[in-house]
Amino acid sequence: MDNTKIIEEFRANNGKVGGMFGGMNLLLMTTKGAKSGKEFVIPVAYTKDGKNFVVVASKGGAPTNPGWYYNLLTYPEMTVEVGNEKFQAHAVNTTGEERERLFNQHAAVYPNFNDYKAKTTREIPVLILKRI
Secondary structure (H helix, E strand, O other), X not given: OOOHHHHHHHHHOOOOOOHHHOOOOEEEEEEEOOOOXXXXXXXXXXXXXXXXXXXXXXXXXXXXXXXXXXXXXXXXXXXEEEOXXXXXXEEEEOOHHHHHHHHHHHHHHOOHHHHHHHHOOOOOOEEEEEEO
């Protein structure tokens, strides 16, 4: 999926976009490709847990995880853009009760994530982005 227009709109409007992400809190992650080593900029909806950002690798309930999830497992350091702010962050994959709590907290803000969960048999990964 080409996210060029979303990324341009995000950067032109201090993080606000319309379309499928309209009304969502959106951030941009610049990740390094696990296989290619190339940089990728990915728009993703987030929630907050204290001062940390929480992102969910739902891929709309697809049977496989999104590529960016594997990128972050291989190279957890990334650049995050939120609003007009840009900073370095470290991704931490969550498990067990913490993952469940954060997923439910995310789905309370974005109910469509419950639909994604119902569509797939995989456990949808939840990651914490910690500012470095």
